[in-house]
Amino acid sequence: xxxxxxxxxxxxxxxxxxxxxxxxxxxxxxxxxxxxxxxxxxxxxxxxxxxxxxxxxxxxxxxxxxxxxxxxxxxxxxxxxxxxxxxxxxxxxxxxxxxxxxxxxxxxxxxxxxxxxxxxxxxxxxxxxxxxxxxxxxxxxxxxxxxxxxxxxxxxxxxxxxxxxxxxxxxxxxxxxxxxxxxxxxxxxxxxxxxxxxxxxxxxxxxxxxxxxxxxxxxxxxxxxxxxxxxxxxxxxxxxxxxxxxxxxxxxxxxxxxxxxxxxxxxxxxxxxxxxxxxxxxxxxxxxxxxxxxxxxxxxxxxxxxxxxxxxxxxxxxxxxxxxxxxxxxxxxxxxxxxxxxxxxxxxxxxxxxxxxxxxxxxxxxxxxxxxxxxxxxxxxxxxxxxxxxxxxxxxxxxxxxxxxxxxxxxxxxxxxxxxxxxxxxxxxxxxxxxxxxxxxxxxxxxxxxxxxxxxxxxxxxxxxxxxxxxxxxxxxxxxxxxxxxxxxxxxxxxxxxxxxxxxxxxxxxxxxxxxxxxxxxxxxxxxxxxxxxxxxxx
Numbered sequence: 001x002x003x004x005x006x007x008x009x010x011x012x013x014x015x016x017x018x019x020x021x022x023x024x025x026x027x028x029x030x031x032x033x034x035x036x037x038x039x040x041x042x043x044x045x046x047x048x049x050x051x052x053x054x055x056x057x058x059x060x061x062x063x064x065x066x067x068x069x070x071x072x073x074x075x076x077x078x079x080x081x082x083x084x085x086x087x088x089x090x091x092x093x094x095x096x097x098x099x100x101x102x103x104x105x106x107x108x109x110x111x112x113x114x115x116x117x118x119x120x121x122x123x124x125x126x127x128x129x130x131x132x133x134x135x136x137x138x139x140x141x142x143x144x145x146x147x148x149x150x151x152x153x154x155x156x157x158x159x160x161x162x163x164x165x166x167x168x169x170x171x172x173x174x175x176x177x178x179x180x181x182x183x184x185x186x187x188x189x190x191x192x193x194x195x196x197x198x199x200x201x202x203x204x205x206x207x208x209x210x211x212x213x214x215x216x217x218x219x220x221x222x223x224x225x226x227x228x229x230x231x232x233x234x235x236x237x238x239x240x241x242x243x244x245x246x247x248x249x250x251x252x253x254x255x256x257x258x259x260x261x262x263x264x265x266x267x268x269x270x271x272x273x274x275x276x277x278x279x280x281x282x283x284x285x286x287x288x289x290x291x292x293x294x295x296x297x298x299x300x301x302x303x304x305x306x307x308x309x310x311x312x313x314x315x316x317x318x319x320x321x322x323x324x325x326x327x328x329x330x331x332x333x334x335x336x337x338x339x340x341x342x343x344x345x346x347x348x349x350x351x352x353x354x355x356x357x358x359x360x361x362x363x364x365x366x367x368x369x370x371x372x373x374x375x376x377x378x379x380x381x382x383x384x385x386x387x388x389x390x391x392x393x394x395x396x397x398x399x400x401x402x403x404x405x406x407x408x409x410x411x412x413x414x415x416x417x418x419x420x421x422x423x424x425x426x427x428x429x430x431x432x433x434x435x436x437x438x439x440x441x442x443x444x445x446x447x448x449x450x451x452x453x454x455x456x457x458x459x460x461x462x463x464x465x466x467x468x469x470x471x472x473x474x475x476x477x478x479x480x481x482x483x484x485x486x487x488x489x490x491x492x493x494x495x496x497x498x499x500x501x502x503x504x505x506x507x508x509x510x511x512x513x514x515x516x517x518x519x520x521x522x523x524x525x526x527x528x529x530x531x532x533x534x535x536x537x538x539x
Contacts (some may be wrong), residue, residue: 026202076274089130130346136165160199225306298353355387460526471495
């Protein structure tokens with residue numbers, strides 16, 4: 001009985017620690033990411049204004065491109081000094097949550113904060129959600145470093161901070177929490193849930209208080225101009241299925257075009273590689289002069305497509321269908337260039353914007369084929385989910401995001417159908433998750449070899465691993481439990497094998513950092529009895 005009470009007490013203390021670090025991370029990240037997103041919106045509005053001036057005064061357009069050229073040089077210098085900023089924020093954050101990359105939080109946080117604001121200020125097609133996740137993860141790393149937490153708890157805090165960043169950027173708390181399982185860790189553990197939930201819950205409250213009471217801003221759904229009927233009907237599912245097929249093929253084309261272009265961008269070495277940044281800056285300038293809808297993340301474009309939009313959408317007085325096609329193409333080209341050049345700006349909302357544009361075009365066609373015009377907004381949202389799911393390969397995140405962005409469950413079933421279709425066709429077309437593939441390329445560029453470690457570690461009573469199944473333990477990334485010695489016997493464990501205090505485990509892994517790998521094993525399992533090390537190629 002006494003041992004049972006002690007075991008319950010240890011678990012309660014550990015859970016309390018996870019909740020406390022989650023709350024601290026949520027407080028810090030909630031404040032920082034909220035102000036980042038407010039400034040991001042202000043910078044986007046300002047860039048739309050001065051681009052409008054250049055459109056009205058074409059004689060000054062050369063000055064705009066001169067400024068963009070200088071901006072590319074500035075960003076090139078920043079990325080040479082802070083290489084971890086290269087990318088849209090999600091790959092780096094996922095790498096940090098898995099222990100593959102390490103944040104130097106004060107430097108990386110300020111660097112991403114300033115770089116992302118600078119890019120949207122210059123008029124690039126840039127979303128705030130990737131940098132927000134990166135900044136949130138950096139805040140989690142900062143709280144961990146200041147509190148001197150062990151490597152495992154540090155990963156929990158980075159995860160909680162990243163979830164917080166995404167939740168605050170989109171005003172979508174469940175999407176942020178699901179991100180921890182489907183993208184960051186690709187697995188469920190109780191600690192990840194507790195830390196991410198506590199971080200997101202606190203941060204969302206902080207966001208609401210700051211926006212409403214401190215800044216006097218409205219807090220509402222992301223898609224405020226969209227309207228949805230009470231019921232979609234079975235016929236609409238057929239239209240949604242057809243739309244999903246079309247949008248999935250276009251999204252797959254975007255995905256393969258991106259990695260085709262990346263190969264050529266990597267070959268650009270002029271001005272120590274800075275020249276490759278001039279391409280997306282120049283494309284952004286040209287796109288912004290055509291229409292302001294091509295700038296920023298794409299929220300204004302998506303809002304303009306809703307049936308409740310007051311101003312509607314107009315580009316040079318062109319017919320609506322032509323204007324939408326132009327904006328979608330501009331978004332596609334600029335997003336490919338941004339991702340190919342590894343600029344610190346995200347393409348998730350631009351991808352949603354491309355899906356929304358395609359949804360608008362298909363809804364116009366389907367209305368002629370007999371679809372109820374009142375369902376047009378629903379189809380636009382479903383196309384957004386389809387495009388996102390095809391490229392990112394995160395169907396659950398996409399479905400939950402749809403519900404939270406619209407504050408409606410009206411088309412939950414059609415959303416599931418579209419996500420399933422896009423995911424299956426994506427597999428057939430050899431599409432890997434976008435952010436996983438970008439992370440792999442980042443790691444391949446970093447180093448070509450890593451160490452292979454075989455360690456023997458003894459399970460300590462009261463450790464996070466004691467009394468848990470192997471699959472429920474958050475192991476260091478790449479770690480595999482190859483053997484369990486229990487008393488006089490040894491056996492190869494399965495995922496359901498429950499570890500007991502005193503077990504001696506043989507754990508293999510190919511980490512980038514030996515000390516962090518061994519420290520994580522110690523914090524998770526117990527004392528490391530010994531290890532051997534050899535060189536291993538990255539896979």
